[in-house]
Amino acid sequence: MTDDRTAKTLRSIAPYLADWASFQAAYHGMPGLQLAVGRRGEVFVDLAWGTANLETGESLTSDHLFRVASHSKTFTTVIVMRLVEHGKLRLDDAVGELVPELDGSAAAGITVRELLGHQAGLVRDSSDGDFWQHRRPFLDRAQVLECVRREGVVFEPNEHFKYTNIGYSLLGIIIEEVTGKTYDEMARVAVIEPLGLTRTGTELDPARAAEYAAGHTGRIAHGDTRRVVPHVDTRAMAAATGWYSTALEMVRYGATHVLGDTTLLSDKSKRLVQREESRVVVRGAERGRYGVGMALGTIGDREVVGHSGGYPGHITRTWIDPVDGLVVSSLTNSVDGIADQIATGVIHLINLALAAADDVAASAAGGEPVPPVPDDAPVGRFANLWGVADVVDLGGILHSINPRYARPDEQAQRLVVVGGRLVQEPVAGFSTVGEPVQVERDADGAVTAVRVGAMTSWPIDEFRARRA
Known part of the structure; x- marks a missing residue:
């Protein structure tokens, strides 16, 4: 396309x-x-x-x-990779070499890449993660490092994928150790300012509380x-979840x-x-x-x-x-x-729409004809006892879609013109495929009801009024 x-x-x-x-x-x-x-x-x-x-x-x-939470990990990754690109850090650098407090600990040999890919085997949130439900504050720097030293290592590196907020908090500390700047300062230099972002930041800003x-x-x-x-x-977990x-x-x-x-x-x-x-x-x-x-x-x-x-x-x-x-x-x-x-x-x-647009374009280029959506197509949202259906033009082909479905494409059905009549696409299916779409209109031509299949559906406001 x-x-x-x-x-x-x-x-x-x-x-x-x-x-x-x-x-x-x-x-x-x-x-x-x-x-x-x-x-x-x-x-x-x-x-x-x-x-x-x-x-x-x-x-x-x-x-x-x-608060975009673990999206923070992608921002942290960008900061780390920019340091790698500028020769300030290597992906195979070991934690013990970067953070003096962890030298000699069980986590000392873990690499930056293992932290980024959640292959370090570190504990997810410490043994007391009740900061996630505000029963205690999020961890500060000393607490993150104490957690890594005392209980951090659960698996050997690269033994299992193990998602870890503690690991990304540690990456935030590594960024500060390598650059001599705060995590927030580095985020501004590496991400926020280059993109001109004005509504993005690393941590809760009390001055913007009302926003x-x-x-x-x-x-x-x-x-x-x-x-x-x-x-x-x-606090020190901003690199994992603060943005x-x-x-x-x-x-x-x-x-x-x-x-x-x-x-x-x-x-x-x-x-x-x-x-x-x-x-x-x-x-x-x-x-x-x-x-x-x-x-x-x-x-x-x-x-x-x-x-x-x-x-x-x-x-x-x-x-x-x-x-x-x-x-x-x-x-x-x-x-x-x-x-x-x-x-x-x-x-x-x-x-779904792009696939339809491709079919329309192929038709125009000499493929199997796809009739255009009729000018008077009954586009809108309709409802009956059994639910809701949207009739909508997607990519130049009319579709019937149930908007309650999480996967709207799985139950979507094309409505096409065959022999001068609008019908549900004549393909195999459990629904009323191949059958005509019936439309009722008032004196001004406005759609008052449709039958996509055997049952009448009304514009959603009309159905609500009828149901009341």
Whole structure:
């Protein structure tokens, strides 16, 4: 697919991406959602939906700050790799040589690369990780080092992938030891200032307290009342989990991990960071993949990189296609936030639209004809007793999509013109494939009801009124 066709398709479906994501957030009872979608310097979606603080009723905006938690590890990785590129640090340098307090400890031989790839075998959060539920403060420098000395080593290096916040906190200390600057100072020089970020930083900033979206508790049962979870300083654990940002600035930052963009790192460094370092398999089931400081995933036919984040009250996810340039960042402000589901679902919708656009282009080039979407197509959101369906043009082909599904592509159905009639695509299937789409209209031509199959559905507001 040409870049022009990709950009055109993304522009055309951007309103629906925002609408679908908003429906998902509302359906799952999220307080608020920020979503941004960008590609190669163009932003297609910059959505703020819902509430920043349920106790005050403050509406969420695109400027509200979210704690992006373990996204911090990707920022730390960038700082480390920039030090490597400038000859200030080597990936095979040992911890004991870099941090004098750890010389002679069981962790002394662990390397920088093993820390970056979670192959160091270190304890995840110490034996008392109740800072994650605000029962104690996050660890300071002395406490991190004491944890590493006293209980840090759980596995031998490279014995198992073992995700560790203590390991990344140690990387923050290493950055300070190597440079003689604070972690925050290095982050500003290495990431924030080169990108001109104004709503991104390493740690809770009391001067900006009013700008943060409140975190909220999760729900154990559907009707549970959410409570605000206050923001706290993550202290020496900032390199693992302290950063804040917005979805829009996360997309700007994510774009620097696309191959060809050397604003922060060379492509050589990015290939190392994004190469599979670990495939996490437990009893034959794959649980995930990780590179050298970034998570790896597959969404459709896209190989993506990025990270998730879990901070008390905020759940976040950013995915980056380093070849195509697509970046999607989803930020939610509750402990049970569905940020990953939304970011991944948005990419599935994009893939669905681009596949349709490819088919339309192939048709125009002499392939099997794809009739255009009728000018009077019954586009909109419809509902009946059994659920909700969106009729939407994706990539030049009309689709019927259930917006409640986390994987909208799995149940999506094309609606095509056959013999002058709009029908559900005549393919094999368990639904009413091949059957006509029936449309009712008022005297002005507005759609009052549709039958995609045998049952009548009404525009969603009309259905709600009927149900009341």
